[in-house]
Amino acid sequence: MVGLLPVLVGITVLFLAGSFAWGQAFVSGSISGSVTDSTGAVIPEATMTLTNLGTNAKLTTQTDPTGFYKFLNLSPGNYKVDAGKSGFTHFTQEAITVLVNSNVRIDIAMKLGEVTQEVTVTGETPLIQPESSSLGQVVETRAVNELPLNGRNPLALVSLVPGVVPQGSSGQNPVTLNPFAQGNFQINGGAANQSAAYWDGAPLNTSGYVNLLALVPTQDALQEFKVQTDNLPAQYDRFAGGIISFSTKSGTNRFHGYAYEFLRNKVLNANNFFNNAAGLGVPAFTQNQFGGNAGGPIRKNKTFFFASFDGFRLRQGLPLLFSVPEEAWRRGDFSNLRDAQGNLIPIYDPFTTRLDSTTGQYVRD
Template sequence: MQRFRTLLSLSPLALAAGILLGQSYTASIRGTVTDASGAAVPGAKVTVTEAERNIPRTVTTDEAGRYVVTALPPGKYTLTVEASGFKRYVQSDFPLAVQQQATIDVQLQVGEVTTAVEVTGTAPLLNTTIAALGQVVENKYILTLPNLGRDSLVLAYLTPGVVGSAGRRGDTNTNFVANGARNSTSDVLVDGVTVTTVEQNSGITDLKYKPSVDAVQEFKMQTNFFPAEYGQTGGAVINMVTRSGTNEFHGTGYYFFRHSDLNANGWFANRAGSARPYYRRDQLGGVLGGPIKKNKTFFFANYEYTKSKSPLSYTATFPTPEQRRGDFSKTFYGDGRLIQIYDPFDTFINASGQLERRPFAGNIIPESRWDPVAKAALKYFPEQNQVTNPITNTNNWFAQGINEGISHGSLIKGDHNLNDKMRVTVRYSYGRSSGNPPNLFGKGNPAYTFNDGPSGTRVHQGVVDFTRT
């Protein structure tokens, strides 16, 4: 099997394109075909058909009756085995998950090939060929389990051995611990291509792209013993696959709404007489998939819009009215001692021969000594509006407002089967988000845009997957 992918990720600061050897997210089936006596049946025709797209893959058993079918996208399949002098064997509607390597051994019965033996209600297929540990989270669980933030990565915590870092839980990046490995060292793959970046002097927590919950078919959380192809990880691998179109048109529209008016106030807030904090989140979108040409070419598309408003508060320490006039005579340490201000340009040599500075008289800096740039910047510092510590005057400023955020996400994916040996998949994803926090420093304050002002990001990701078996 050969697989190549082209990844194109664009951001305001980076452009990267290359031909990459992709990590596997597909499944495979292998087994042995025998007769009633246990003898191998060579030359048997084995056909594996993708049920929802009616795409067959056919192989022939070798002299030992063995067969293997690789590079199967996750989904439901039907297995058919035919050989001269034997009844046709059919096993239908069994699922294959991300990177599953299933074994199905078939025993044929003597008879006409026009007569079929159909197997239904079989036990789940066991993986007896690889030792990778992990948990597959299917689409039905992704869509139906409680997920307050509607983020698929939160469900990675369903995997045994995966816990939050330092007691945290519910992080939407890789800040988790898998089987005791260090946090923030895991890799995340979407359709076989990594979406993480290595951060300087830090871990792997920056995910450039995450598909919408409704666009994810399933993912596998691999926690140990994964193959060497997954090299960019020190902890675990999240192998995620996006949905594809089928032979039938399917679509879903959704709207999720959260509002503080529907919530109860906290017990401590009620005791303090505080109002419920304001919060609102609206998320709407939809998915649509189907055939362009049945049994051959398919499409899938998703769009999602999210708007949120949440409270933001800030506490800081700024100069007191006296300090704004250069008067530090009431500036104290926590134990009540005066914090002495020294004149850096008034020095002398003491009796020990060391250079010392003289303090400003009265601990007051004359205005004539003020730096003009600092004097001009002082007017942009917010004024004290509360007293929390009458000695040190720390945390003497508090402000709150509403933080607004808007994001758009879209995905379009196409699958085309050239023949039963070759397949091409193309996906393009686009994400745009903006944040508009409140100007707590006051309208027109330049510090707002420099530190905590409006922000925005745009991410483009393209994946081209060519598979030949």
């Protein structure tokens, strides 16, 4: 008889594997192309090896009878492709950058020669992606890290993409201190609240009617993101606006990390005009924004980790004016109770209420 625990573990693994594969379809990229000889004839059964330059992870496949190859579900990063076939020189294509939701085509022309000979091509990834008809733009790591970003909220960078207009909150008001309000955009002329966002393939939008983001991505954990503005693929059919796909960083074979702290307080801030006019000092104010990240190998070339943390603390004084009861009032003595003009307020005994026979009105002592 099979125990209950193995069954539950198996079901859990099945669901996790399915969700991982579903999420990969929303942020992963691919590399594909054709392998030919110097005359343009296709080369079938050529051995293709893809290497992630950050983790040294390798994938291997062979070209099909038409000389075509394809590597799917690739995390954003830098790669190289090796092609080998008996009777041809070994071919290496370096400096291949895979971005979020990108389909990179690398066509390879192999030359006749000995297997010991090697041809290495170093160049930039082509900007045009003929494998995809959707329109959009990728905001890469350098832009995320170096562009001015008040509050370290990466949602503010989405509006850098042509065709994106920030809408502020769901009520079409300007963006306020609410960080989630910056997740509302009009993309390529679409209505507000009609766009979707994904974090490594997981939906970020709330289930409510306003369709805002339930999570603000952290700047340190963000590798890059892509905004698709038109000709969306079929998996996004339920959204009339655009698609924002965020991709997180990952660990590599080298340990890396850093920490930061941004401090604002009353010592560093000047007093405002109204406090100076009233003879008041700088109110209490201390703001700390701190965090960091770390990543590296758990098992070299096999398993990696990456963690990020962002913290925000704000402590400030808020001057308010209140009226509090006098000591006599606390004892029940309201003989000195006055109105705003300083006039005494009469105190009546409700138990003495009676009808005045002369005027026909109720009076009290």
